[in-house]
Amino acid sequence: MKVDILLRLFVPALFALIFAPPSIAQANLAGEWQGSVDTGNGTFRVAWHAIAAADGKLTSTFDNIDQNIYGIKVKSTALNGSDLTMSVDDTVTVNGAEVPIRGELVGKVSADGNEVKGTWTQTDPEQSSVPIELKRSEAPADAKGMLAAESSVVGDWFGTLNAGPAKLRLVLHIKAAKDGTLTGTLDSIDQGANDIPISTVAFKDSKLELNVAAVNGTYEGTLNKDGSEIAGTWTQGQPLDLNFKRREADGCTETCRAV
Secondary structure, X not given: OHHHHHHHHHHHHHHHHHOOOHHHHHHOOOEEEEEEEEOOOOEEEEEEEEEEOOOOOEEEEEEEHHHOEEXXXXXXXEEEOOXXXXXXXXXXXXXXXXXXXXXXXXXXXOOOOOEEEEEEEEEEOOOEEEEEEEEEXXXXXXXXXXXXXXXXXXXXXXXXXXXXXXXXXXXXXXXXXXXXXXXXXEXXXXXXXXXXXXXXXXXXXXXXXXXXXXXXXXXXXXXXXXXOEEEEEEEOOOEEEEEEEEHHHHOOOHHHHOO
């Protein structure tokens, strides 16, 4: 009788486990992961951001930290036992150019659910297959330090470009998303042009690089130690000196946007 009771209790629980929706299993992967891809010509740090919806379905993105490529969208995720498959079909902006990234990650999740080992096969822009490893983390690889460094350049900056006889006042706006991705816009006050989109914003080791495809211009500058000024060069046909100061440090208010 006791055995019969145990079976009645156990069997339904077993069936519930067997027929549990795949999305519930996927939800167990939600969180922040860090890892690396070994290309044979070098190792690149990567971060995987996985978020579970209310129904357990997983949505996620990848970052290629060392190449400053963020927010690569994962198109689909499949988890069968410990076998994990993720497909990527996305287009990202790299140095002002649209680059397609298509490929598939096939790997296995460790028994404790804290590690993934497998292979990343990229089919576009070129065919390649390389090993990849991911481990759970409180934050992506170097993200805490990376976000702290990037936050030093986030904000509004005011500068003046001496273009021959003309002096053009410029305001640079840089923002950071939660994943550390930097975006920006540029205002040319004296030309009445505001919110000019910046195609690419890259900041590493105090070096700021901007690509403003809308006006076919680029900027390279260096942030000083106290984070109050960026000294650099604007290139749009010919290189011109252009230094930016924080609006607070420069005393610039919203009137800077006025023509």
